[in-house]
Amino acid sequence: MSDITIDPTAVASSGAALAPKPPAGGVDTLSAAAINAARALSPRKVSPVLLGALARLADFGSLAALGAAILWLYVAGTDDVGLRYFAALALVPLATVILVGSFGGYSFGAYRRPVVQVGRTAGLWAAVFGCFTLVLFFLKMGEDFSRIWLATWFASGFLILTANRVGFTRLVHGWIRAGILERRAVLVGGGPEGVELLRALTAEKDNDIRICGIFDDRDETRVPAARLGYPLLGRIDELVEFGRQADIDLLIVALPLTAERRLVELLRTLWVLPVDIRLSAQSNQLRFRPRSYSFIGAVPFLDVFDRPIADWDAVVKRTFDIVIASLALVALSPLLLAAMAAVKLESSGPVFFRQRRYGFNNEVIEVLKLRSMYHERADLEARKAVTRGDPRVTRVGRIIRKFSIDELPQLINVLRGDLSLVGPRPHAVGHNELWKEVVDGYFARHRVKPGLTGWAQVHGWRGEVDSEEKIRHRVEHDLYYIENWSVFLDLYILLLTPLKLIAAENAY
Incomplete structure (x- = not known):
């Protein structure tokens, strides 16, 4: 039977009658049990990303240190230790770490199968060393390196990589048993399928999933x-609000695949959350290709949605944001200072304007802007959109809004972590409440951090929103960005943004 694939945008638009309305929001929509459960889930000190970083560092450091020790013992007294040795001590371990990582050797699941990983890592170490010796041969540099050093480093490298895997496997199992390293999950559906799943998970040794409630x-x-x-935490239509209040990783839907209509309802409700969503396949008689499943031990799941921009992707994107935002803030500081002076000279009031908007996972954030309106006419909640010739906007304000200069202070929001450089534009709180009624799946925009610019903006969907069509197009472009994110896409959007700002005609 073929693999299962579910298009998020199709789920969001497949029949409005099936979708229950999302709750109005707020802790008061949850039961006391759900509120207490959400508050009990404190931030974690150890994450899979940190675990992967530690494992990479351990492999690189131990291989480099091992090579250096052998170099000191066997070569230092008999041969000239030049730059070539130090280059090898850096490049060979680095290539090994990159190759092991590309084959999933530093993923959380890798430490659940240590025997498989030991064999795979040994093969990759051999491949890297084989390529290294081939390079030496073709460059006629074989005589420049000690053969004893090469052979000893190669053989002992197997031992150190095996020791690292065994050590990290024991460490991970210990952290799982202590509750330090866990995936926090919520079970959706507590019928017979849910009972069977819970019993299967309980029977699994070193199961890292913690069921927080039903x-x-x-x-x-x-x-x-x-x-x-x-604990029974509430009704299913309260789960979206719980997912916004609680630090959870995983939603497990335990319903039979035959309940197709109910599954579509649930997925259309839940996919707006920035979490992994899995269908329990424990009690289903249908069987798909092995690659369709993910497993916890022998317990099968069907992967429906993955949290976007997660794990190392999130680290890369955050690093990109910090580096580029810092450089941009320095480079654009003369323009920003000139704009601040112009705002202050034209009208009385503060230079900066703070506005409450929705950020990641529907959290309210405060974004910074240069004030473009007369202070006494400022609209903090953005209840009325700015239109062409709006009398509230100052002369300077029209210029800085036209070229988005008023948005430059949001580089500070990027450095603080409230915003990203690229992502769905954050909308004002009042607009969210209106537009969620217009666009089904609107809150799925909040599965990633909002951005200074985005895929919708470089395609002309910026400025005044005066029709349902405009907001629908914005959301469609935002969802496309979320599902297709890459560093190169972010870079492309950033490079395109200045060109689009110059040609923009619908920003007032």
Whole structure:
């Protein structure tokens, strides 16, 4: 049978009648049990990203140190230790770490299969060393390196990489048992399928999934899974708000695949959250190709949605933001200072304007802008959109809004971590409440951090929003960006943004 693939945009638009309205928002929509559970989930000190970084550092450091020790013992007294040796001590371990990482050797699941990983890592180490010796041969540099050093480093490298895998496997298992390293999950559906799944997960040794509770539309007396000791936190339509309040990683839907209509309802409701969503395949009789599943031990799941820009992608994007925003803030500081002086000279009031907008996972953030309106006419909640010839906007304000100079202070928001350089533009709080009624799946924009510029803006969808069509196009472009993100896409958008600002005609 073929693989299952689900298009998020198709889920968001497949029949408005099926989708229950998202809750109005706020902690008061949750039960007391759900509020207490959300507050109990404190931030974690150890994450899979940190684990992967430590493992990479351990492999690189131990291989380099091992090579240096052998070099000192066997070569230093008998041969000239030149730059070539130090280059090899850096490049060979680095190439090994990159290759092991490309084959998933530093993923969280790798430490659940240590025997497989030991063999795979040994093969990759051999491949790197083989390529290194071939390069030496073709460059006629073989005589420049000690053969004893090369052979000893190669053989002992197997031992150190194996020791690292065994050590990290034990460390991970210990952290899982202590609850330090875990995936926090919520079970959606507490019927017989949920009971079977919970029992299967409990039977798995070193299971890293912690079920924080159950959401089901039935009362506790009619939810079999609740009798296993897991709290019933509320109804399914309250789960979106719980996902915004609680630090969770995973939603597991435990319904039979035959309940197609109900599954579509749930997915259309839940996909707006920035979490992984899995369908439990434990009790399903249908069987798909092995690559369709992810496993926890022997427990199968069907992967439906993955959290976008997660793990190392998030680290890369954050690093990109900090570096580019810092350089941009320095380079554009003369323009920013001149604009600040012009704003202050033209009208009284503060230079900066702070506005509440929705950020990642629907959290309210405060973004900085240069004030473009008369202070006494400022609209903090953006209840009325700025239109052409708006009397509230100053003369300087029209210029800085035209070329988005008023947005430059948001580089500070980027450095603080509230915004990204590229992403869906953050909308004012009042606009969100309006537009979520217009566009189904609107809140899926908040699965990533909002940005200074975005895919929608470089395609002309910026400025005044005076029709349903405009907001629909914005959301479509935002969702495309989220599903297709890459560093190169961010760079392309940043390079295109100044050109689009010059040609813009719909920013007032």
